[in-house]
Amino acid sequence: MTELVEERLRQGLANLEADDQPDLLEPLTKAQALELFDAQLTSRHLDLTARRLRQREAGYYTIGSAGHEGNAAVAAALRPTDPALLHYRSGAFFCARAAQLADAKVDPIREILRGLVAAASGGRHKDFGNADMHIIPTTSTIASHLPRAMGLAFGLERARKEAMPRWPRDAIAVCSFGDASINHASATAAFNTVGWSDFTGLRLPLLFVCEDNGLGISVRTPAGWVGAALKAKPGLRYYFADGCDLVQTYAVARSAVAWVRRHRRPAVLHLRVVRLMGHAGADAEQAYRTHAEMEHDLALDPLLSTARLLAKAGVATPMELLSRYDEMGWRVAQAAEQVRLEPKFTTAAEVVGPLAPRRPLRVANAVTKTAESQRELAFAGRLPEHTGPLTLAQTINAALTDVMVSHSQAVVFGEDVARKGGVYGVTKGLRDRFGPARVFDTLLDETSILGLGIGSALGGLLPIPEIQYLAYLHNAEDQLRGEAASIRFFSGGAYRNPMVVRIAGLAYQRGFGGHFHNDNSVAVLRDIPGLVIAVPARPDDAAAMLRTCVAAAEVDGTVSVFLEPIALYHTRDLHEAGDGAWLARYSPPERWGETHVPVGRARVYPFGGGDELTIVTFGNGVHMSLRVAAKLAEQGHGCRVVDLRWLAPLPVADLVREASFTGRVLVVDETRRTGGVAEGVLAALVDAGYVGAARRVASVDTFLPLGPAAELVLVSENDIERSALALLDA
Numbered sequence: 001m002t003e004l005v006e007e008r009l010r011q012g013l014a015n016l017e018a019d020d021q022p023d024l025l026e027p028l029t030k031a032q033a034l035e036l037f038d039a040q041l042t043s044r045h046l047d048l049t050a051r052r053l054r055q056r057e058a059g060y061y062t063i064g065s066a067g068h069e070g071n072a073a074v075a076a077a078l079r080p081t082d083p084a085l086l087h088y089r090s091g092a093f094f095c096a097r098a099a100q101l102a103d104a105k106v107d108p109i110r111e112i113l114r115g116l117v118a119a120a121s122g123g124r125h126k127d128f129g130n131a132d133m134h135i136i137p138t139t140s141t142i143a144s145h146l147p148r149a150m151g152l153a154f155g156l157e158r159a160r161k162e163a164m165p166r167w168p169r170d171a172i173a174v175c176s177f178g179d180a181s182i183n184h185a186s187a188t189a190a191f192n193t194v195g196w197s198d199f200t201g202l203r204l205p206l207l208f209v210c211e212d213n214g215l216g217i218s219v220r221t222p223a224g225w226v227g228a229a230l231k232a233k234p235g236l237r238y239y240f241a242d243g244c245d246l247v248q249t250y251a252v253a254r255s256a257v258a259w260v261r262r263h264r265r266p267a268v269l270h271l272r273v274v275r276l277m278g279h280a281g282a283d284a285e286q287a288y289r290t291h292a293e294m295e296h297d298l299a300l301d302p303l304l305s306t307a308r309l310l311a312k313a314g315v316a317t318p319m320e321l322l323s324r325y326d327e328m329g330w331r332v333a334q335a336a337e338q339v340r341l342e343p344k345f346t347t348a349a350e351v352v353g354p355l356a357p358r359r360p361l362r363v364a365n366a367v368t369k370t371a372e373s374q375r376e377l378a379f380a381g382r383l384p385e386h387t388g389p390l391t392l393a394q395t396i397n398a399a400l401t402d403v404m405v406s407h408s409q410a411v412v413f414g415e416d417v418a419r420k421g422g423v424y425g426v427t428k429g430l431r432d433r434f435g436p437a438r439v440f441d442t443l444l445d446e447t448s449i450l451g452l453g454i455g456s457a458l459g460g461l462l463p464i465p466e467i468q469y470l471a472y473l474h475n476a477e478d479q480l481r482g483e484a485a486s487i488r489f490f491s492g493g494a495y496r497n498p499m500v501v502r503i504a505g506l507a508y509q510r511g512f513g514g515h516f517h518n519d520n521s522v523a524v525l526r527d528i529p530g531l532v533i534a535v536p537a538r539p540d541d542a543a544a545m546l547r548t549c550v551a552a553a554e555v556d557g558t559v560s561v562f563l564e565p566i567a568l569y570h571t572r573d574l575h576e577a578g579d580g581a582w583l584a585r586y587s588p589p590e591r592w593g594e595t596h597v598p599v600g601r602a603r604v605y606p607f608g609g610g611d612e613l614t615i616v617t618f619g620n621g622v623h624m625s626l627r628v629a630a631k632l633a634e635q636g637h638g639c640r641v642v643d644l645r646w647l648a649p650l651p652v653a654d655l656v657r658e659a660s661f662t663g664r665v666l667v668v669d670e671t672r673r674t675g676g677v678a679e680g681v682l683a684a685l686v687d688a689g690y691v692g693a694a695r696r697v698a699s700v701d702t703f704l705p706l707g708p709a710a711e712l713v714l715v716s717e718n719d720i721e722r723s724a725l726a727l728l729d730a
Helices: 002-014 030-055 069-077 091-100 108-116 146-161 179-183 185-199 225-231 246-263 291-299 302-312 318-340 348-352 360-367 372-378 392-406 430-434 446-458 477-484 539-556 620-634 652-662 677-687 707-712 717-729
Strands: 173-178 206-212 237-242 267-272 410-414 439-441 462-467 499-505 532-534 559-565 603-607 613-617 639-643 646-648 664-672 693-699
Touching: 002 030, 002 291, 002 302, 002 318, 030 069, 030 091, 030 108, 030 246, 030 302, 030 318, 069 091, 069 173, 069 206, 069 246, 069 267, 069 302, 091 108, 108 318, 146 173, 146 185, 146 206, 146 446, 146 477, 173 179, 179 185, 179 206, 179 225, 185 446, 206 225, 206 246, 225 237, 225 267, 237 246, 246 267, 246 302, 302 318, 360 539, 372 392, 392 410, 392 430, 392 539, 392 559, 410 446, 430 439, 446 462, 446 477, 446 499, 462 539, 477 559, 499 539, 532 539, 539 559, 603 620, 613 620, 613 652, 613 717, 620 639, 620 664, 620 717, 639 652, 652 664, 652 677, 664 677, 664 717, 677 693, 693 717
Parallel strands: 173 206, 206 267, 237 267, 410 439, 410 462, 462 499, 499 559, 532 559, 613 639, 613 664, 664 693
Antiparallel strands: 532 646, 603 639
16 A cells, blocks of 8 residues: 555656646745645655665554645644644644744654654654654553643643743644544543633633544544534534645634634644555555545545645646655655664663653752741741641641742642542642632543643643542543653653642541542552652651652652542541540751651651561551551560551662561551552562561452441451561461
8 A cells, every 4th residue: 555655646746737826825825835745745755664664674663644744734823832742643743843943953854763763862652742843742642642732721821821931921732633532531531621611711722633534543433423523512613624735724724723822712623634554554454445445535645635736836847846755755765774773772771761860869959948938928827837736637738838838830739629628628728828720629530630730730830639539540540651650751851740649548438438439559550650659657757758749840850649548637646545646746847858758768667676577568557557566565576667658669778678677577558469569569578689587468359348348358457466476476
């Protein structure tokens, strides 16, 4: 099929009819039309070259843009400073935008080729991304970038109002995707949230571009479905253009862009395009498409359509256009031979480098950032360090307040966090202190909440979104895995989206819950590369760890999950009723440096000398393990309880040191036995050469039932004590 597409195009170029009708190009100028034709040619030859490289086993990606090259006109209708998240068939857009740069410092041919051949200078994935061009990289995940685009538009408008724009004040966001993507849950969430926002008066300057070729790999999109679906989306102004007609596409795109820019409201541009050469190199489309269907699309080749316009407008003769096609093919082929020989990754360190940089000294210095003069006002004269010991929930509330005071770009949002102050009162009063622009309620959709966080971080904000319950995260986990945590990796460190995601979770709630409010599974988080997972158990740790997560976001662009044990929110006592031993005083700013908790550092509690047994745990396990350790100490056994505090990265150095000190390790894991945290802890000990005794107690592999039945499957103090004594006896 590749050879047929090229042959038909060359034949068509040679047989064009020349004329002198310059009006055919309006509103494009001759120079603009020729420049866009060059972008289309570049994209086509890159597609052809990708397949040839693959045949030679020198390239690794063959999903191309052939048939979609009309999107070059969309780039022309925008400004090069309008941030864009592009579909994997938007190659001509990428090439056209590169040509818009005044200093021409980006060579789109080499940029794309480096991704195709996995060169070290840009080969983590073939994507359309470049910071100089304000194109934010996306992978080939279907529609998962749409919620991020919505968040980016929110960030653009918020930064514009706050006079701290990262992009020009009238910039708009653009996001392209395929027709099959509109059926994806991520797209549905984004469209719904954009419509909901527009309905409530929230301005989102966002242009969606649907490149509709009528196919999702081999599955046909029903005729008329895309238009009907997009027209029905509330809050979205609908535009349509024939994407094979460069002039029409440019005219309609210019109107759509102007409307979004002027009104700061969302719109969708529906482009009818064709798909040439199949889905990718290995796709034999003859198996699911008829000869007539493929011939129909060949006749609509957008390159031939543009060439026909240029010839009839008198811009170039047919032979000049054919010569231009061949010359571009030669340029791409020459560049491919050079780029093919560029250095590849040779070490894991090179690959991992941009993923999650850690600069602990800078983070430690950033922790002490505060605005003393504003604290009195924010706390209404009642500073938390002067109000006596606080619970975990109260401490997090105070720490959030301090973060909002010291970081003007910080925003807190999620379901019920504003007026209600959160289900457990953790965000109570924040909206009154900082106003609805910085603390606000969202609609009930976790995908949109996280997408809003990711995109607004790109726009210059420091988002602190809340997911109301851990179980609800699973609806939207790809926004963390495929979008938030991956952007530094795929952009080579050029982009970042600093964010601290607060999640109420884990089990042991009394008289409430069941699975959806007592979820004890964190496996889905622990295997996301670069993600930091903080689990504060004690109030004093919570404030310090939250400040660390915020500082890491600010300094390193870190994405953190701050997992708050619900059952410990309002706990006051430890060993006996009324002892208040689970409360802690809030540290004043002058002590934040000395109380700083670095990422990946544990906390140790020794009992009775602590030389016989090391109990390793986290979250609710800390409360139970401390009680058991106290009992064992009364029996003459010296124990030490290690609170991991960080589940990613694990505090391996502290863990190995404390395990080696006693030679006996008990891992108390409130998550499930399979896929639980204990597996990672024991593996880390083995990897480090630990040879002492070790065992674990973990919760049963099951969803949690409602009421007292949960106690049958969760780790209990009795379980911990029995296992500890067994290890001590051994």
